[in-house]
Amino acid sequence: EAAHKLVVALCAAVGPALLQSPLLADVREVTRKQLAADAAKLSGAPAPPAASRFFKHSASCGGGGAPDGGGGGGGHGGGGAAVDELIPRVDLLRDKVRADTIAKLRSGAWKERKEALDVVAAALSDSPR
Numbered sequence: 001e002a003a004h005k006l007v008v009a010l011c012a013a014v015g016p017a018l019l020q021s022p023l024l025a026d027v028r029e030v031t032r033k034q035l036a037a038d039a040a041k042l043s044g045a046p047a048p049p050a051a052s053r054f055f056k057h058s059a060s061c062g063g064g065g066a067p068d069g070g071g072g073g074g075g076h077g078g079g080g081a082a083v084d085e086l087i088p089r090v091d092l093l094r095d096k097v098r099a100d101t102i103a104k105l106r107s108g109a110w111k112e113r114k115e116a117l118d119v120v121a122a123a124l125s126d127s128p129r
Helices: 002-014 014-021 028-044 056-060 080-086 100-106 110-126
Strands: none
Touching: 002 014, 014 028, 028 110, 100 110
């Protein structure tokens, strides 16, 4: 039932071509017809609302941004800098992770990388924040 609802929601988002996809080749014909009928019911439903949240870099890179062309319409879109000011940044690992640990993280041997990751994980778990 949950998988059925998921496929119907995906059909609404992607389109009816999803039902002819090779991903659903193993689905029985009866189930496929039921999926198509449920997707057709959803096709008459109103479209989902326009996105109101965007990535911080989308406005600065020129590759998108807010759909209205504005950077900070209504507190959305260009508000990434304000959020960064509200939450102070803390360098938790500056004193706890040494240069040799960083070098081990870049190592080609997986055992050395795992040891270095264990050190970083222990430093993070010991942090009060």
